[in-house]
Amino acid sequence: MKYLLFAIRHCVSKYRWSIIGSVICSLLVGVLWGANIGAVYPFAEIIFDGQSLHEWADRETVNCNTQIARLNTEIQELQAKLPQENDAEEASLMKTRIRQAESEISGWQGKLNNVEKTKPYIESYAPASPFNTLLLLVGFLLVGTMLKGFFLSLSMMLVARATQLTALDLKHELFEKLLDIRLGKANISAGDSTTRMQGDVGSIGAALEILFGKSVREPIKMFACLAGAAYINWRLLILSLIIAPIAAFVLYRLARTIKELNVRSILINGMITGFFLQIMEGYHVVKAYGTEDYEKQRFEAKSRQAYWERVKIQFFNSMVRVNNEVLGLGMVCLSMIAGGYLVLNQETHIFGIPLADKPMELGSILAFYAFLIGCTDPLRKLGDVFGSIQAGIASAELVYPMLQADPPILDPVNPVPIDSVGREIKFENLEFCYIDNTPVLKKLNLTVRQGETVAIVGPNGCGKSTLINLMMRFYDPDQGSVQVGGVDIRNFTQHDLRKQIALVTQSTVLFNESILENIRYGRMEATDEEVYQASKLAYVDQFVQTHMSHGYDTLCGDSGKNLSGGQRQRVSIARALLRDPDIIIMDEATSQIDMESERLIHESLKNCIAGRTAILITHRASTLQLADRIVVMNHGEIEATGTHEELIETSKTYCRLYVEDESEAKSEEANGEKRSAA
Numbered sequence: 001m002k003y004l005l006f007a008i009r010h011c012v013s014k015y016r017w018s019i020i021g022s023v024i025c026s027l028l029v030g031v032l033w034g035a036n037i038g039a040v041y042p043f044a045e046i047i048f049d050g051q052s053l054h055e056w057a058d059r060e061t062v063n064c065n066t067q068i069a070r071l072n073t074e075i076q077e078l079q080a081k082l083p084q085e086n087d088a089e090e091a092s093l094m095k096t097r098i099r100q101a102e103s104e105i106s107g108w109q110g111k112l113n114n115v116e117k118t119k120p121y122i123e124s125y126a127p128a129s130p131f132n133t134l135l136l137l138v139g140f141l142l143v144g145t146m147l148k149g150f151f152l153s154l155s156m157m158l159v160a161r162a163t164q165l166t167a168l169d170l171k172h173e174l175f176e177k178l179l180d181i182r183l184g185k186a187n188i189s190a191g192d193s194t195t196r197m198q199g200d201v202g203s204i205g206a207a208l209e210i211l212f213g214k215s216v217r218e219p220i221k222m223f224a225c226l227a228g229a230a231y232i233n234w235r236l237l238i239l240s241l242i243i244a245p246i247a248a249f250v251l252y253r254l255a256r257t258i259k260e261l262n263v264r265s266i267l268i269n270g271m272i273t274g275f276f277l278q279i280m281e282g283y284h285v286v287k288a289y290g291t292e293d294y295e296k297q298r299f300e301a302k303s304r305q306a307y308w309e310r311v312k313i314q315f316f317n318s319m320v321r322v323n324n325e326v327l328g329l330g331m332v333c334l335s336m337i338a339g340g341y342l343v344l345n346q347e348t349h350i351f352g353i354p355l356a357d358k359p360m361e362l363g364s365i366l367a368f369y370a371f372l373i374g375c376t377d378p379l380r381k382l383g384d385v386f387g388s389i390q391a392g393i394a395s396a397e398l399v400y401p402m403l404q405a406d407p408p409i410l411d412p413v414n415p416v417p418i419d420s421v422g423r424e425i426k427f428e429n430l431e432f433c434y435i436d437n438t439p440v441l442k443k444l445n446l447t448v449r450q451g452e453t454v455a456i457v458g459p460n461g462c463g464k465s466t467l468i469n470l471m472m473r474f475y476d477p478d479q480g481s482v483q484v485g486g487v488d489i490r491n492f493t494q495h496d497l498r499k500q501i502a503l504v505t506q507s508t509v510l511f512n513e514s515i516l517e518n519i520r521y522g523r524m525e526a527t528d529e530e531v532y533q534a535s536k537l538a539y540v541d542q543f544v545q546t547h548m549s550h551g552y553d554t555l556c557g558d559s560g561k562n563l564s565g566g567q568r569q570r571v572s573i574a575r576a577l578l579r580d581p582d583i584i585i586m587d588e589a590t591s592q593i594d595m596e597s598e599r600l601i602h603e604s605l606k607n608c609i610a611g612r613t614a615i616l617i618t619h620r621a622s623t624l625q626l627a628d629r630i631v632v633m634n635h636g637e638i639e640a641t642g643t644h645e646e647l648i649e650t651s652k653t654y655c656r657l658y659v660e661d662e663s664e665a666k667s668e669e670a671n672g673e674k675r676s677a678a
């Protein structure tokens with residue numbers, strides 16, 4: 001509940017007028033609900049007795065006075081007899097009877113006072129004939145019901161406004177947070193993020209809507225009925241409520257179980273979402289390898305697990321309803337037995353326990369039952385929504401810790417302005433591991449001078465991309481530092497740092513936007529003209545003009561699937577060129593580009609890296625030619641540094657990579673020639 005309280009607090013503090021308005025409306029609904037039920041009394045006592053309100057008031061005045069006089073006489077007689085009574089037991093009975101009679105007198109007196117208080121109003125406003133009194137009551141019921149409906153819908157609208165806006169705020173806050181906390185080693189999967197954003201925020205919104213709606217309205221209605229019942233006979237009401245603590249305990253136990261089941265169900269759903277996203281992403285691999293049945297079975301197994309959790313939740317939710325209905329019925333049954341006994345025997349006590357000031361009339365006991373039955377409807381409605389509140393509590397327990405988590409990569413309190421330093425990049429004694437005790441970088445030292453172009457080569461998995469991840473501050477090193485201009489990059493704001501860098505990643509990430517917008521992502525404020533300029537330099541313009549039906553407005557599709565691998569790479573390079581950065585980082589940027597494009601791009605790359613600090617991770621000999629220096633990495637360490645010729649002589653790893661690469665290139669060239677000859 002602690003976490004849902006954060007959402008409640010937000011809703012109350014930010015949308016307080018809607019909440020206050022809805023509570024006032026709910027109060028009016030409750031009062032009108034109780035008043036409508038209370039109309040049973042005049043129907044039973046007055047109308048169906050063939051009287052008007054005037055006659056009823058007169059009759060009641062006479063009746064109360066008669067009863068008070070009768071009881072006074074009885075008391076006087078008993079008091080007169082008491083001194084002569086020698087039998088102690090008899091004397092005690094007489095004393096008890098005197099006390100009962102006194103209590104009855106106060107009951108009749110109370111009723112007399114009420115009747116006398118209402119009499120002037122009845123005389124001024126109430127119709128004189130019984131039928132007109134009936135019409136008045138029916139009119140009162142109709143108007144009461146219509147007003148109740150009006151205030152009910154107003155309350156629902158105000159609650160929906162406040163709670164849905166709270167859910168919206170939460171969604172925005174979570175989106176912003178997710179943009180920060182997926183950096184570093186925190187392992188928050190796409191499935192979990194999606195479930196938090198889609199399902200859980202909705203579930204919190206629904207729980208708030210119930211909490212400020214039904215959970216306020218229904219207890220008020222219940223309270224109005226209980227107040228009505230207590231007004232008629234509070235002692236009988238307490239007797240009726242004797243089973244309430246047991247029901248409350250059962251409810252408490254059920255609440256815990258339902259919440260735990262909801263947490264489990266949400267986690268399983270997160271897993272299913274993650275699995276589903278993965279299958280949709282790797283759809284063509286599934287088709288190509290014919291693993292549809294295998295994936296179907298895996299999906300069915302996970303869905304079945306989720307199904308069982310839902311079934312269990314529904315079972316316990318139904319138990320809540322049963323519990324509430326048993327409570328409501330138990331209250332009515334207890335009051336029926338006790339009240340029936342009092343009315344039928346015209347008694348005020350049961351087993352010596354006083355349950356009424358005066359013997360109850362049929363109208364009073366019928367109104368009392370009506371009020372208790374009036375309580376069962378809110379109880380049933382509360383039972384129905386109880387599960388949704390528990391689901392909201394469970395969702396809040398998953399969403400709020402995420403919102404409150406510190407981003408793994410933090411900006412410094414007093415950042416150094418990045419413009420005040422040079423652009424030399426230094427990796428100093430760098431150590432890093434993704435998984436504990438599995439070092440990926442081992443005391444790595446490397447300096448890239450300002451304006452220098454360094455190519456990094458090395459076998460798969462040796463840590464080249466990790467180096468880039470640390471340079472971009474997607475992760476912070478375990479030991480050592482990455483420096484720009486001699487300053488540890490942790491002293492710059494992340495925004496400032498990344499603004500100086502254009503990154504072209506291994507897997508080209510494009511969004512399902514137009515080609516124009518995908519390129520503009522490099523610098524959001526760039527004009528169309530600047531985008532076209534960068535496109536020409538990266539040879540995007542070439543294929544846009546010839547292959548794209550809607551030119552630069554052509555959509556790239558999910559993850560850029562409407563473009564070929566090489567085209568995606570070129571869009572990505574255009575994006576980096578548009579950024580006009582001080583530092584360029586390319587991770588295998590040219591791997592998917594055909595030979596002709598590669599040649600042209602290299603020309604533009606040459607211009608692009610001129611005067612800039614550049615790190616190129618590549619295996620391609622042609623790209624290596626752009627580098628001032630080549631660094632060979634192996635097993636998370638720098639194995640050798642030098643020019644191509646030097647490394648051929650000094651580095652076995654480089655020699656192996658380069659020779660393989662060269663022979664690969666040659667065979668590609670030969671294949672190309674064969675194809676063109678054919």
Ligand SMILES: Nc1ncnc2c1ncn2[C@@H]1O[C@H](COP(=O)(O)OP(=O)(O)OP(=O)(O)O)[C@@H](O)[C@H]1O
Pocket residue numbers: 434435440458459460461462463464465466467
């Ligand atoms: N997010 C991650 N969690 C755990 N281990 C990771 C993660 N990313 C990379 N690794 C591991 O770190 C090691 C270095 O990976 P890295 O991507 O830096 O290699 P690389 O030199 O860029 O390889 P390649 O040439 O194949 O791109 C690998 O053994 C890899 O399995």
